[in-house]
Amino acid sequence: MIRRRLSESQFGWLLNLPALLGIFLLIGYPITYSLWISFHRYNLKRPRLFQFIWFHNYLTILTSQEFWSSLWVTMVFTALGVVVIIILGILIALLLNEPFPGRGLVRTMVLVPWAIPPVVNGLMWQWLYDAKVGALNGLLVSVGLLTSYRGWLSDPSGALFALITAHVWNAVPFAVILLLAALQTIPGELYDAARVDGSDGWHLFLHVTFPWLAQPLLIVLILQTILAIRVFDIIYVLTAGGPGTATTTLTWQTYLTTFDSLDFGLGNAYAYIVGFITMGLALLYFRLLYSRGEFEL
Amino acid sequence: MRRTGLLLLTSFMPEQEALSVPPHWLPDHATLGNYLTFFTPSGTRSIVGRRAAENTLPGIRNSVVAACGTAALNLMLGTLAAYAFARLRFPGRRSLMFLHLGSRMVPGIALIVPLYLLIHHLGLLDNLLALVITYLTFTLPFTIWVLKSYFQAIPRDLEEAALIDGCTWLRMVVRVLLPAAAPGLVAAAMFAFMTAWNDYLFAVILTSSMAAKTAPVVVAGFATDVTTERTLMAAGGVLAVVPPLLLAFLFQRFIVQGLAAGAVKG
Numbered sequence: 001m002i003r004r005r006l007s008e009s010q011f012g013w014l015l016n017l018p019a020l021l022g023i024f025l026l027i028g029y030p031i032t033y034s035l036w037i038s039f040h041r042y043n044l045k046r047p048r049l050f051q052f053i054w055f056h057n058y059l060t061i062l063t064s065q066e067f068w069s070s071l072w073v074t075m076v077f078t079a080l081g082v083v084v085i086i087i088l089g090i091l092i093a094l095l096l097n098e099p100f101p102g103r104g105l106v107r108t109m110v111l112v113p114w115a116i117p118p119v120v121n122g123l124m125w126q127w128l129y130d131a132k133v134g135a136l137n138g139l140l141v142s143v144g145l146l147t148s149y150r151g152w153l154s155d156p157s158g159a160l161f162a163l164i165t166a167h168v169w170n171a172v173p174f175a176v177i178l179l180l181a182a183l184q185t186i187p188g189e190l191y192d193a194a195r196v197d198g199s200d201g202w203h204l205f206l207h208v209t210f211p212w213l214a215q216p217l218l219i220v221l222i223l224q225t226i227l228a229i230r231v232f233d234i235i236y237v238l239t240a241g242g243p244g245t246a247t248t249t250l251t252w253q254t255y256l257t258t259f260d261s262l263d264f265g266l267g268n269a270y271a272y273i274v275g276f277i278t279m280g281l282a283l284l285y286f287r288l289l290y291s292r293g294e295f296e297l
Numbered sequence: 298m299r300r301t302g303l304l305l306l307t308s309f310m311p312e313q314e315a316l317s318v319p320p321h322w323l324p325d326h327a328t329l330g331n332y333l334t335f336f337t338p339s340g341t342r343s344i345v346g347r348r349a350a351e352n353t354l355p356g357i358r359n360s361v362v363a364a365c366g367t368a369a370l371n372l373m374l375g376t377l378a379a380y381a382f383a384r385l386r387f388p389g390r391r392s393l394m395f396l397h398l399g400s401r402m403v404p405g406i407a408l409i410v411p412l413y414l415l416i417h418h419l420g421l422l423d424n425l426l427a428l429v430i431t432y433l434t435f436t437l438p439f440t441i442w443v444l445k446s447y448f449q450a451i452p453r454d455l456e457e458a459a460l461i462d463g464c465t466w467l468r469m470v471v472r473v474l475l476p477a478a479a480p481g482l483v484a485a486a487m488f489a490f491m492t493a494w495n496d497y498l499f500a501v502i503l504t505s506s507m508a509a510k511t512a513p514v515v516v517a518g519f520a521t522d523v524t525t526e527r528t529l530m531a532a533g534g535v536l537a538v539v540p541p542l543l544l545a546f547l548f549q550r551f552i553v554q555g556l557a558a559g560a561v562k563g
Contacts, residue, residue: 008387009386009387010387012381012390013381015380015381015385016381016393018373019374019378019441020378022370022433023433026430027408027412030408031403034407104546111541111542115541116495117494117496117497118513120516120517120530120534120537123530180480180484181447181484185447185481215446216446219442219443219446226401232406232498233497237517254406258407271403271407272403274403274404275404276402278402
């Protein structure tokens with residue numbers, strides 16, 4: 001009924017309208033405001049020195065030591081985290097795709113880490129890793145892998161790995177859910193046909209499953225990368241960027257600049273740089289995976 | 298799953314045991330005391346964690362309301378928009394999608410201050426509605442994007458057949474499209490729910506009283522400057538996880554091959 005009165009493009013925009021209103025009415029102002037601020041010198045400790053300074057903030061950041069070191073930390077964290085998440089995600093999703101008794105329960109169990117708010121997650125891991133009473137130490141000592149209790153979080157690379165572990169644990173269920181939903185929509189006949197042609201396990205995966213998974217996998221990749229770059233809650237609780245700057249990611253650095261040093265101009269510039277890096281990565285993924293299938297944004 | 302097990306076991310321990318070295322895995326003196334504290338907070342033995350204990354159940358209630366609201370709105374608004382992206386051609390399609398995803402690239406930290414001012418201006422501070430619309434802005438773009446992909450995977454013949462048989466567009470969507478896209482819808486709804494459930498940064502800044510404080514804010518409050526009641530926190534953590542798990546258990550069966558395959562074959 002409605003369709004005959006509106007053209008396709010009008011209908012398209014009409015359908016989008018509620019969502020657009022919901023999003024941009026609220027977030028449009030903060031985004032433009034913070035972009036505007038990033039072009040100014042604005043430090044809350046000296047609020048009257050508010051002036052427009054073009055890209056000066058961005059230059060300051062790009063030539064500062066903190067930026068490059070936090071960029072490195074972020075890259076290591078994101079790369080390791082996302083790789084592990086994707087591998088685990090695919091494996092677990094494949095497993096949960098097969099029917100077996102109690103599957104419903106296992107699927108729910110898998111979601112537990114995701115259901116725990118990152119803050120609670122962080123507090124829990126903080127306790128696990130505690131040098132004096134932590135359970136991780138207790139476990140390793142009782143198994144004999146360690147002779148005495150270690151301070152996991154006070155060691156730079158240890159702290160980074162601890163952070164990665166906490167994040168991966170929290171984020172894998174989300175990847176599993178998306179991949180599982182995708183696996184469930186693959187028509188069974190494709191597998192039957194392939195089996196008739198003589199394919200076995202690995203080949204089935206490569207030629208039937210993987211092409212269907214390619215697009216959801218891209219989505220998972222992008223979402224997980226964005227999530228990893230934006231990790232904040234667990235850093236806040238577990239390491240506060242330390243020891244030293246071993247776990248200071250770009251997002252943490254943004255937080256420090258904005259709320260600790262109270263330099264809003266610089267802080268917002270950091271945020272936008274992070275935004276551009278994230279966008280750049282997303283575009284990179286699209287390019288790299290483009291040949292695997294038809295992708296449209 | 299060791300870590301979850303640990304959380305669960307700790308919640309049944311009295312405080313002294315939890316801090317013992319070497320750690321006790323199984324409580325020697327298992328107690329429900331920690332859980333009871335939440336239900337009778339004024340009778341609690343713990344002075345320091347008391348306010349947090351009082352607030353745990355209301356906090357969880359707030360979280361449930363906020364997260365369900367976010368998920369519901371996401372599904373409603375997102376399905377419409379995703380359908381448009383998946384099936385219709387309209388000018389500015391690609392730029393709009395770029396805009397949606399681009400809005401999510403900026404870290405929340407930069408947006409928090411202007412957002413706070415805006416919400417204050419609207420008089421919505423310390424209000425669950427403010428949380429819901431805030432969560433909507435960061436979950437909706439992803440929901441649309443994810444749903445678009447799942448809609449595209451459904452063959453058009455299905456819809457066309459329904460339309461030829463005389464269905465109105467709306468009826469076709471409800472009877473044919475949505476059931477076929479059920480796994481994707483469930484995944485999207487879960488994502489929206491969990492994002493809203495897990496958020497700490499926006500919740501802590503936009504709320505100030507129990508009228509709107511959500512579970513993460515309350516549970517984090519257990520770790521006060523004076524002391525941290527590990528066992529109370531563990532119990533609180535367990536309670537905080539129960540609602541999403543319950544929902545997940547109820548809905549995970551919709552991510553089932555039966556529904557999707559049936560629709561495609563039929």
